[in-house]
Amino acid sequence: xxxxxxxxxxxxxxxxxxxxxxxxxxxxxxxxxxxxxxxxxxxxxxxxxxxxxxxxxxxxxxxxxxxxxxxxxxxxxxxxxxxxxxxxxxxxxxxxxxxxxxxxxxxxxxxxxxxx
Amino acid sequence: xxxxxxxxxxxxxxxxxxxxxxxxxxxxxxxxxxxxxxxxxxxxxxxxxxxxxxxxxxxxxxxxxxxxxxxxxxxxxxxxxxxxxxxxxxxxxxxxxxxxxxxxxxxxxxxx
Numbered sequence: 617x618x619x620x621x622x623x624x625x626x627x628x629x630x631x632x633x634x635x636x637x638x639x640x641x642x643x644x645x646x647x648x649x650x651x652x653x654x655x656x657x658x659x660x661x662x663x664x665x666x667x668x669x670x671x672x673x674x675x676x677x678x679x680x681x682x683x684x685x686x687x688x689x690x691x692x693x694x695x696x697x698x699x700x701x702x703x704x705x706x707x708x709x710x711x712x713x714x715x716x717x718x719x720x721x722x723x724x725x726x727x728x729x730x731x732x
Numbered sequence: 733x734x735x736x737x738x739x740x741x742x743x744x745x746x747x748x749x750x751x752x753x754x755x756x757x758x759x760x761x762x763x764x765x766x767x768x769x770x771x772x773x774x775x776x777x778x779x780x781x782x783x784x785x786x787x788x789x790x791x792x793x794x795x796x797x798x799x800x801x802x803x804x805x806x807x808x809x810x811x812x813x814x815x816x817x818x819x820x821x822x823x824x825x826x827x828x829x830x831x832x833x834x835x836x837x838x839x840x841x842x843x844x
Contacts, residue, residue: 658836658837661834664830666830672830675831675833713827720767720779721769723776726775
C-alpha cells in the first residue's frame, strides 16, 4: 500500500524560485491537508481540502497556493520561495473529515525544503 | 482563533513507569474533537487517541488514556507501563470544522 506519497523528499531552492511539492494518496480519501513543521513550532496548517474542487486556508497560508482537481492529488505551490519557507512539509489525508470516527489523518513522509 | 498549548517541551520517564503529558487549548466552541499524535524518529505521524468533546467519558487505548477536563480546557495524555518504543514527539491537536491545529509538541524520552 502506497498510502500518502510526497515528492521530492529533499529540495534546495534559491530565493525567488518557484516549485511545486507533490502529494498523492491512493486510499480514495476525501480530506487532504498540508502542514509545515519547524523546530519548536510544531505542525502548522497551511491549506486543506475537504474534497475535489474545494480548498481552504489554514493558519499560515501566505506564500503558498493549492488546488484539488482530483481526489488523489493535492499539490502545494511556492510561487516565490523565501528563506522563511525553509521547513519540513507534511501532507496528510483522511477518509472523511479527521474528526469522523475511524478517520485518522494519514501522513506522508515529509519533504525537507531549504531556501537559500 | 483556536490555540493548543503543550507546556512541557521535554519529559523523561523510567521504563515501565507512568507519565502524563499536558495539553491545554483555547476555544469558544462547545463541539469539537481532540487528538494525541505520536511522531517517532521515522517522522511518520501516528494517531494515539481521540476524544469527542461531547463525551464526558475519557478515551482509552490500551496503555494510553486521557484526562479530559472540558471546563478547564485541558486534555492530558497518560502513558502507563512506558516502553522504549514510546519514545517520540507527542502532539496534542484540536479539530473544529475540519481545521486540525497542533500544539508545539512534547519530546518524551524513555530511560531503560
